[in-house]
Amino acid sequence: MSLARALVAAAVLVGCIASPAAAQPVPAKVPPTGVRVCLGLTKEGWPTPQACADAGPLALVPKQDGRQGAGPLAYEPVPGQPRTACVRDRVSGLVWEGKRDNGRPADAVAYVAQVNASRLCGYADWRLPSVAELHGLVDLGKERVPEVRPDRPLAEQSVIDARWFPNTVPAIYLTSDMRDPTSPWCVNFANGFVYDCDPDMSREPPLFVRLVRGPEAPKAGRWRELPDERGVAGGAVEDRHTGLVWRRCEEPQTWNGKRCTWSAKRYDYVQALQRASEQAGWRLPTIKEIDSLAQREADRFELPPADFPAQGKEGLRAGQWSSTVCNSSPETSTARASISAWVLSREGSIYCEARIMHLGVRLVRE
Numbered sequence: 001m002s003l004a005r006a007l008v009a010a011a012v013l014v015g016c017i018a019s020p021a022a023a024q025p026v027p028a029k030v031p032p033t034g035v036r037v038c039l040g041l042t043k044e045g046w047p048t049p050q051a052c053a054d055a056g057p058l059a060l061v062p063k064q065d066g067r068q069g070a071g072p073l074a075y076e077p078v079p080g081q082p083r084t085a086c087v088r089d090r091v092s093g094l095v096w097e098g099k100r101d102n103g104r105p106a107d108a109v110a111y112v113a114q115v116n117a118s119r120l121c122g123y124a125d126w127r128l129p130s131v132a133e134l135h136g137l138v139d140l141g142k143e144r145v146p147e148v149r150p151d152r153p154l155a156e157q158s159v160i161d162a163r164w165f166p167n168t169v170p171a172i173y174l175t176s177d178m179r180d181p182t183s184p185w186c187v188n189f190a191n192g193f194v195y196d197c198d199p200d201m202s203r204e205p206p207l208f209v210r211l212v213r214g215p216e217a218p219k220a221g222r223w224r225e226l227p228d229e230r231g232v233a234g235g236a237v238e239d240r241h242t243g244l245v246w247r248r249c250e251e252p253q254t255w256n257g258k259r260c261t262w263s264a265k266r267y268d269y270v271q272a273l274q275r276a277s278e279q280a281g282w283r284l285p286t287i288k289e290i291d292s293l294a295q296r297e298a299d300r301f302e303l304p305p306a307d308f309p310a311q312g313k314e315g316l317r318a319g320q321w322s323s324t325v326c327n328s329s330p331e332t333s334t335a336r337a338s339i340s341a342w343v344l345s346r347e348g349s350i351y352c353e354a355r356i357m358h359l360g361v362r363l364v365r366e
Contacts, residue, residue, distance in 0.1 A: 028092045028215045030132075030242050030288050034073050034141035037325045038064045039273065039339055039355075047270055047355055048337035049328030061273040063283040065324040073139055075164040078121055086121040087164050092136060094214035097126065099167035102154060104208045106201055108174055115211055128176035129212040131185045131194055132292050135350065137165070137210075138192045140287070140324060140342070145170065145190070158189040172197055173208045177296040185296055185348065192342075194291075194350035217241045225309055229281055232257055236365075237309050242292050244364050246304070247282060249311055251275055251361040259312020269341050269355035272321040282363040287322035287342035287350060289364055294348060301348040304362075317346040318360040319353070326352035 040050040040058025050058045052066030060067065074090040077083060084098045097120065105111035108128065116124045138159050145157045148170055155162035158170040170190035177185040179196035186197035186207070201207050218241060226245065228235025235255035238245045249260035251267070252275070267275060276284040285293075295305035303320065324342040331337040343353040353359070 027241060027243055028094060028217075030244065030286070030292050031073055031089060031091045031136040032071060033065055033286050033288055033324050034139040035066050035286075035324050036141045037328055038066045039270070039325060039341075041270075046336060047339050049325065049330060049339050061270070062277045063323065064273065065286045065322070068283075068286075072141070073137075073161055075161065081121045083164055084167060089136070092133075092214070094129075094133060094136075094212050095121070095123070096137070096165070097211040098165065099210065102167050102169050104201070104206055108199075108201060108207075108209050111209055112211065120211075123213050125213050126211040127213065128174060128209070130217075131175045131177045131187065131296060131348075132217075132288070132294065133212055134173060134175050134187045134210070135192075135194055135291060136288055138187065138189065140192055140326075144192070148190070159192045160189055168210075169206075169208055171206055171208055173210055174199070178298040179296070179348065181298050192350070193352075194348075196349075215241075220307075223307065223309055228255060230254075234309065239292070242289075244285075244289060244292070244366065246293065247363045248309060251363060255311075264318070264360060266318060266358035267321065267361050268358055269321060269339075269353075272359070272361045273323065275361055276323070276363055279363055282365050284321060284323035284361065285364040287324040287344065290320050290322050290344050290362065291350060293362070294344060296348050301346075303344065303346075319343050319345045319357075320360045320362060 036052055037049050038052040038060050040048055040060045042048055048058055050056045075087050076090050078086045078088050078095060084100045086095050086098050088095050115126045139161055142159050144159060148157055154170060155166050155168040158168045160168050168189060172186045172188050175185050179185050183196040184199050185194060187194050222241050224238040224240060225234040226236040226238055227233050232255055235248055236245050237248050248255045250264035252265055253260040253262050272284055293304050295302040322342045326340045326342045328339040340352045340354050343359060344350055
């Protein structure tokens with residue numbers, strides 16, 4: 001049986017053993033990224049990193065991820081349960097498997113069934129998370145270690161809050177989303193990247209699993225058309241799942257009531273941030289926010305999803321900038337400052353990209 005079919009079978013199994021009275025769908029807000037570095041400009045206009053909270057010498061570009069005041073990732077215990085059993089995300093409302101050790105199952109689908117049969121934390125609706133859900137745990141403000149050290153706890157070397165998830169490995173974790181019929185999407189907790197991986201749990205590098213329960217993105221009724229800032233009906237689209245509101249068209253297009261006019265433009269990173277700062281009430285999304293708009297299915301990646309209100313024209317596929325700074329280094333005596341940002345590629349992967357690349361821009365507001 002292929003992994004894709006096995007995941008479907010697991011979902012059916014969960015439905016069979018879960019409580020008969022299913023709870024009403026609940027919105028799941030997008031967690032913060034935890035990033036604390038922003039992009040600023042020197043007097044000469046050179047892009048340079050600076051702590052978002054510092055009153056430093058640089059002119060920080062407004063509306064960046066680290067300046068939104070979202071705060072750190074936030075968790076809380078599930079009443080009566082230790083952190084090694086389950087933990088609740090206070091922002092998204094999702095409940096995560098805590099992990100009692102750093103072990104990994106030999107078979108992901110069998111593991112889902114096993115955890116549900118044991119009614120971990122009193123629940124029988126545990127499942128593999130989507131990319132957006134699992135990547136929501138990643139703390140992008142945490143320093144990424146170049147090499148794992150055996151003398152330090154593994155969770156401290158993972159891009160996750162080690163206080164709440166002490167049994168985490170800086171390694172690759174499986175999601176329920178498929179890149180193609182044989183390859184799932186995975187999240188790397190050593191660096192925060194998202195890419196497709198080998199589903200064989202017995203091969204190297206090892207593949208780990210962390211289960212989740214809680215509200216999933218609805219199959220229907222997710223989108224609501226709203227007037228935009230010009231009063232044009234349908235120029236903005238609300239995501240009822242996350243609570244975010246998106247501009248219907250990629251920048252710098254506008255909605256005329258029937259279609260997106262003109263053509264989408266490609267911006268370098270500084271241009272993308274500046275374009276967003278010029279649009280009253282709108283901003284460049286964080287990497288977790290833009291990823292919440294993605295749809296991943298076997299041999300198909302859509303941004304926005306296929307059921308997102310039509311834009312009236314077929315746009316050119318392009319990676320999308322986020323307002324989340326990735327790598328940065330200050331100026332030295334021998335080199336100028338450098339900075340890169342997190343992007344969502346046109347194929348669905350998440351990685352760091354140099355600021356000089358030209359990518360798409362889609363704006364968001366709360």
